[in-house]
Amino acid sequence: MRGLGSPFQLCVLLCSFALCGYAGVRLLDGDWVLIALWFVGAAVIHDLVLLPLYAGVDRGLVKGAGRRRAWVNYVRVPCALSGLLLLVWFPLISGRVSERYAGVAGQSADGFLGRWLVITAVLFGGSAVVFAWRVGRGRRASG
Amino acid sequence: MARSLLRTPPARGPFAPDFWRSPLRGIRFTAVLGVVLLVGITILFVTGLLSYAAYNPDLARVNDMTPGKGLLGFYLFSWPTDPPWLYRLTQGVHVTLGLALVPVLLAKLWSVVPRLFTLPPARSLTHALERISLLLLVGGALFEFVTGILNVQLDYVFPGSFYPLHFYGAWVFFGAFLAHVVLKAPVAFRNLRAMREGSGEPGDEPDELAAPRPDRPTVSRRGAFGLVGGASLLLFATSAGRSFDGPLRETAVLTPHGGPEPGGGPGGFQINKTAAYVGVRAGETSEEAWRLTVAGRSGTARLSRADLLGLPLHSADLPIACVEGWSTSDQWWRGVRLRDLAALVGHDEPVDVLVESLQRRGPFRRAALRANQVEDPRSLLALFVNGEELTLDHGYPARIIVPAAPGVLNTKWVERLTFGEV
Numbered sequence: 001m002r003g004l005g006s007p008f009q010l011c012v013l014l015c016s017f018a019l020c021g022y023a024g025v026r027l028l029d030g031d032w033v034l035i036a037l038w039f040v041g042a043a044v045i046h047d048l049v050l051l052p053l054y055a056g057v058d059r060g061l062v063k064g065a066g067r068r069r070a071w072v073n074y075v076r077v078p079c080a081l082s083g084l085l086l087l088v089w090f091p092l093i094s095g096r097v098s099e100r101y102a103g104v105a106g107q108s109a110d111g112f113l114g115r116w117l118v119i120t121a122v123l124f125g126g127s128a129v130v131f132a133w134r135v136g137r138g139r140r141a142s143g
Numbered sequence: 144m145a146r147s148l149l150r151t152p153p154a155r156g157p158f159a160p161d162f163w164r165s166p167l168r169g170i171r172f173t174a175v176l177g178v179v180l181l182v183g184i185t186i187l188f189v190t191g192l193l194s195y196a197a198y199n200p201d202l203a204r205v206n207d208m209t210p211g212k213g214l215l216g217f218y219l220f221s222w223p224t225d226p227p228w229l230y231r232l233t234q235g236v237h238v239t240l241g242l243a244l245v246p247v248l249l250a251k252l253w254s255v256v257p258r259l260f261t262l263p264p265a266r267s268l269t270h271a272l273e274r275i276s277l278l279l280l281v282g283g284a285l286f287e288f289v290t291g292i293l294n295v296q297l298d299y300v301f302p303g304s305f306y307p308l309h310f311y312g313a314w315v316f317f318g319a320f321l322a323h324v325v326l327k328a329p330v331a332f333r334n335l336r337a338m339r340e341g342s343g344e345p346g347d348e349p350d351e352l353a354a355p356r357p358d359r360p361t362v363s364r365r366g367a368f369g370l371v372g373g374a375s376l377l378l379f380a381t382s383a384g385r386s387f388d389g390p391l392r393e394t395a396v397l398t399p400h401g402g403p404e405p406g407g408g409p410g411g412f413q414i415n416k417t418a419a420y421v422g423v424r425a426g427e428t429s430e431e432a433w434r435l436t437v438a439g440r441s442g443t444a445r446l447s448r449a450d451l452l453g454l455p456l457h458s459a460d461l462p463i464a465c466v467e468g469w470s471t472s473d474q475w476w477r478g479v480r481l482r483d484l485a486a487l488v489g490h491d492e493p494v495d496v497l498v499e500s501l502q503r504r505g506p507f508r509r510a511a512l513r514a515n516q517v518e519d520p521r522s523l524l525a526l527f528v529n530g531e532e533l534t535l536d537h538g539y540p541a542r543i544i545v546p547a548a549p550g551v552l553n554t555k556w557v558e559r560l561t562f563g564e565v
Contacts, residue, residue: 005269009326013272016322020279023314026211026307034302039312042285043278046252047259055253062361072361077370084374085381088245089397091298100297103420105413106536107405115396119381 054083074131078123085116157260166357167367168254169350171338174331175368176251181324181331183244184284188320190237191313194466197222197230197549202495203511203565206552208306215314224519227546231464234549235386238468241291242382246374248284250367255352273326276319283316295467296399304506385469388412400469409529410537412471413463415550418535422503423556425535433501433540435524439488439562448540451526454479454487459521465550476544478525481517485562493518497565498543501556510552511565516545524557 004010028035058076065072091097092112101109156162200207201219209216223229265271290312294305301308362370384395388404395401404411418425426432430448437444458477464470485494493514500508516522522545526533533539538555545553 003267005267009273010269012322012325013269013276016276016318017272019318019321020276020315022213023215023311023318026209026213026215027311027315029211030303030307035308038289038302039282039286039315040278042289043282046281046285047256051253051256069359069361073366076362077373080370081374081377084246084249085377085397088242088292088378089296091293091296092397092399097296097298101399104297104416105400105405106417107400107402107414111402112397119396 071131074127078120078127081123082116082120085119089116154262157257158262160257161354161356162260163257163354164356164358165354166360167362167364168257169353170330171334172364172367173251173254173352174334174338176247176254176371177327177331178335179247180244180251181328183240183247184320187237187241187244188313188317190233190240191309192218193233194230194237194549195310196220197233197547198552199511199513202513203497205497205507205509205565206511208304208506209310212310215311221513221515222547224516224522224546224548227461227521228464229547230549231386231462231470234464234466234468235383235470238291238295239379239383239386241288243375243379245288245292245378246371248288250371252281257352257354276322279315279319280323283312283319286312287316306506382468388472398469399467400465409531410534412474412537413465413469414536415463415465416502416505416555418502418556421505421508423501423535427501428535428540428556433558435541435557436559437484437488437562438560439485439490439494441489444487448526451479451524451541454483456526457520457523459523459544459546461521461544461546463550463553475529476523476525477527477530478523478541478544480520481512481522481524481543481545481560482520484524484560485517488562490562494562495565496563497559497561498554498557499559499561500554501558505551507551507554510554512543512545512548512552516548517562519546521546524560 027039057079061075061079062069062072086093089112092101092109093116095109095113098109101107154160196219198206198208199219199222200209200212201216204210265274287309290301290305290309293299293301294309299305380394381396382398382401384391384393385398385401392401393403400413405414433448435446435448435451437446456477457480458475460473460475462470462473481496482493485491485496494517495514496512496517498510498512502508512522523543524541525538525544526541528537533542538557541557542555543553543557
């Protein structure tokens with residue numbers, strides 16, 4: 001580590017830390033260990049667990065496809081979209097808040113898993129249809 | 144610091160530059176996502192601050208979930224009652240836009256992840272501070288998105304009350320966000336300009352995000368943007384409908400308070416909290432048991448529902464809009480004006496009111512309304528909705544309805560109104 005670096009950047013960062021610190025003291029007023037753990041843990045779990053996980057799955061998919069690399073996106077896109085919906089709506093889809101949701105909103109939470117599966121099926125089905133159509137068109141063009 | 148120690152072993156694993164192979168990464172890819180987030184997060188922050196102000200936290204202790212806010216409440220103002228759909232709009236935008244930005248945020252973080260593994264970890268004091276600032280930026284962004292997304296699904300696993308966590312967390316994040324924008328936005332805009340002018344790859348500055356030994360592409364940059372945009376659109380399309388009624392709400396298939404309405408008839412619109420959930424029993428709300436206490440300057444009145452029906456009744460078409468981002472279109476409410484009830488106990492001038500509910504649980508069992516809200520002729524102690532008596536879940540025997548107020552301030556099962564002292 002050498003020297004200070006850019007004085008302009010230093011000044012911007014120190015001003016920013018003043019605001020972060022002022023709010024941070026208030027954020028941590030409570031179960032501060034757990035709150036700090038959530039704050040930092042969110043970044044750590046994303047960068048060191050979630051991202052390597054989906055990047056690894058993607059790399060595996062591309063490797064597994066071998067010479068048929070052009071086909072990868074017909075699996076990759078529905079996987080990514082369906083996985084994203086699962087990630088965002090996990091509490092409802094998994095049913096872990098079903099009881100509370102029914103009590104609070106007076107509505108059943110049983111349909112979320114089914115609807116997510118339907119959307120997933122539509123995504124993969126749609127992808128398969130587009131794929132089949134493109135392959136068919138390619139064959140006609142070359143044949 | 145001992146430089147020789149940091150230099151000797153060759154960088155391995157993710158620290159080695161050629162570990163990262165995606166040909167998509169590059170400052171232009173990041174710049175586009177960054178500018179989308181710059182606009183989107185600014186809107187999220189502003190609508191979030193508006194939602195905080197909508198609770199009138201500076202009016203009364205009972206409204207204030209963040210009494211230690213200090214200077215962070217500098218901008219607070221009396222929340223208006225016009226337009227009556229104001230909170231419906233600002234909070235619908237806040238939550239729906241937040242959901243739609245999830246894929247953009249994830250793609251942005253993916254595009255810069257190699258920078259996490261730079262060696263040496265800090266080149267200078269400023270560089271070390273910048274990396275700490277980036278931890279606050281990334282941690283803050285994820286903390287805000289995660290707490291918000293969990294809260295709209297009623298999954299209260301976060302460590303404390305949602306209001307202070309999401310509010311103070313937003314300010315910590317915004318502090319780091321401001322620094323990041325000041326330091327990086329000029330580069331991002333320069334790159335966007337170069338892209339628009341159609342020059343090939345960046346020539347004048349080295350692309351520190353691009354992979355030095357990229358794999359053969361499996362998707363074009365345009366295709367990757369298409370995936371991110373498509374993912375945003377999918378989240379938008381499966382959420383936005385819950386700000387509307389009927390067939391549009393049914394399109395919000397994966398979102399709480401989306402799908403079909405709860406039951407039919409005049410009371411068949413979205414319920415925030417059912418009577419059973421907050422511990423209100425039908426026995427306490429019966430004609431014989433329930434009395435409304437109205438207190439003010441000239442004394443205290445106890446009114447039965449029949450007494451209230453003897454007062455002048457007025458109508459107002461007003462929506463219900465929740466902090467969780469869902470809302471209903473206008474319902475036709477009928478009841479006694481709050482300002483008439485204030486006049487009943489000696490307040491002819493605009494006055495604040497403390498509203499207390501029969502409900503046993505929930506953070507806003509007691510809530511204060513400001514004089515401008517009490518004064519509005521559309522602000523009612525409602526007894527009817529859509530031409531029928533209120534249902535128990537919508538607040539029978541009497542509930543508050545105030546234009547543009549957040550859902551929880553429209554207190555249900557009201558048992559006491561105290562004018563003048565909040």
